[in-house]
Amino acid sequence: MGIRDIIEGKKQWRAHMARVDALPADYRIVYREMQKYLFKVGPVDLLGDSLLPGIVDFFEEGAAQGKGVRHLIGDDVAAFCDGLIGDSPTYADVYQQSLTGKPDADAK
Amino acid sequence: MNFWDTITGNDLTREYKGFEVRAAALPEDHRAAWEQIKAHLFLYGSFTGRNLMPILDAALALLETTAADGQSAGEVLGDDIPGFCAALAGGAGARTYRDRWREQLNRNVATKLSRLGG
Amino acid sequence: MDGLTEMLKGTLEGCVLEIIGQSETYGYAVTRRLNDLGFTDVVEGTVYTILLRLEKNGLVEVAKRPSEVGPPRKFYTLNDAGRSELEKFWAKWQYLSARIDTLKEGGR
Numbered sequence: 001m002g003i004r005d006i007i008e009g010k011k012q013w014r015a016h017m018a019r020v021d022a023l024p025a026d027y028r029i030v031y032r033e034m035q036k037y038l039f040k041v042g043p044v045d046l047l048g049d050s051l052l053p054g055i056v057d058f059f060e061e062g063a064a065q066g067k068g069v070r071h072l073i074g075d076d077v078a079a080f081c082d083g084l085i086g087d088s089p090t091y092a093d094v095y096q097q098s099l100t101g102k103p104d105a106d107a108k
Numbered sequence: 109m110n111f112w113d114t115i116t117g118n119d120l121t122r123e124y125k126g127f128e129v130r131a132a133a134l135p136e137d138h139r140a141a142w143e144q145i146k147a148h149l150f151l152y153g154s155f156t157g158r159n160l161m162p163i164l165d166a167a168l169a170l171l172e173t174t175a176a177d178g179q180s181a182g183e184v185l186g187d188d189i190p191g192f193c194a195a196l197a198g199g200a201g202a203r204t205y206r207d208r209w210r211e212q213l214n215r216n217v218a219t220k221l222s223r224l225g226g
Numbered sequence: 227m228d229g230l231t232e233m234l235k236g237t238l239e240g241c242v243l244e245i246i247g248q249s250e251t252y253g254y255a256v257t258r259r260l261n262d263l264g265f266t267d268v269v270e271g272t273v274y275t276i277l278l279r280l281e282k283n284g285l286v287e288v289a290k291r292p293s294e295v296g297p298p299r300k301f302y303t304l305n306d307a308g309r310s311e312l313e314k315f316w317a318k319w320q321y322l323s324a325r326i327d328t329l330k331e332g333g334r
Contacts, residue, residue: 017177029220036184037213039170040192041206057297058253058274064296065254070221073271077217078210083275086282090206 019056026069027059030077037081042090051084123161127168138171141181141189148193163196231267238268240315242276243304246286247312250303253277277302285311 020031035052062072073080131142145167149160174184185192188205195205238260245256253273260268277300280286285308293299304312 013173013176025224026221029224030217033213033216033220036179037209039173039184040195040209054278058271060297061254061293061299062270067270072269073274074267074269075218076214078213080271080275081213082210083272084278086275086279 016053016056019053019060023056023059024063024069027063030069030073031055031059034077034081037078038085041081042085042093055084124164127164130168130172134171135175138175138181141185142168142171144189145193148190149197151193167192167196227264228267230265234265234268237315237319238272239276239279240312240319241265242273242280243285243308243312243315246280246302247304247309250289250301252299252301280308283307 020028023031034055038051059069059072062069131139134142146164149163149167170184171181174181188208191205191208195209241260242256245251245259251259253270256277257268257270257273260273277286280302281288285305286302287305289301289303290298291301
């Protein structure tokens with residue numbers, strides 16, 4: 001499912017963001033900043049492959065145990081994000097692939 | 109024939125018009141960002157139109173998502189649309205921008221959490 | 227010990243596989259186990275990204291169960307692919323540590 005399908009399915013998206021809004025403030029801040037980063041980096045298969053809902057599940061669990069978000073994921077939020085998306089292709093990879101017809105070895 | 113027709117061929121014009129219809133539905137500052145993104149992406153000489161489509165689609169979808177979410181375009185793209193476009197297109201500079209976004213993310217989190225008193 | 231993060235990166239996934247292989251477990255328990263071992267810098271977020279990857283690569287079975295606090299918890303067990311991946315990890319580890327020991331002892 002691509003971003004556009006999410007927009008078309010606004011209801012599902014709103015339900016997702018409502019869960020985010022229900023998180024403690026520190027989690028909410030970190031989630032929103034992470035989402036911005038993830039959107040910029042690559043074609044995040046949003047609610048489709050459960051990356052974002054998965055983060056919210058994980059955050060809800062941490063919050064329920066009374067932990068602060070920093071305690072849960074550490075200071076390097078970017079490293080956490082990169083760990084989440086692993087080696088899924090970025091926008092740049094997709095474009096470079098369209099030019100050469102093969103994965104961009106240089107981008108690895 | 110406009111610039112777009114020249115570089116893409118007419119078969120892509122319809123798809124592009126679809127983008128413009130979607131862009132027209134965006135709030136004003138998102139629409140302004142869209143205009144800037146297009147202008148900067150055109151700087152990449154290797155864009156033939158066909159391979160530009162998915163990137164335009166992605167950029168537009170990002171703007172749609174942030175608009176739906178009530179976030180401003182600036183909040184998501186920063187004030188650095190050229191950098192955003194370079195990173196979208198890959199090649200020289202893409203990784204530098206990725207690094208900058210990483211720093212930006214960690215800095216934003218640190219600032220906002222400290223404001224929270226945590 | 228401080229400053230282990232970089233060196234641990236390539237082996238943490240194997241450690242998590244081993245912990246899951248010993249008995250069914252969940253993210254927080256895996257983190258605690260690693261912390262108790264002396265890997266104090268490992269946070270739950272890091273373990274979460276590893277578990278996500280193991281799941282995506284089909285190396286673990288996942289069961290959601292209710293927890294006393296908060297939302298349901300994901301429990302992990304190894305499947306056959308996970309067990310064979312774990313064997314490979316230990317083989318590589320033994321090779322690596324044996325070679326490095328030899329180096330240190332001045333042999334060749």
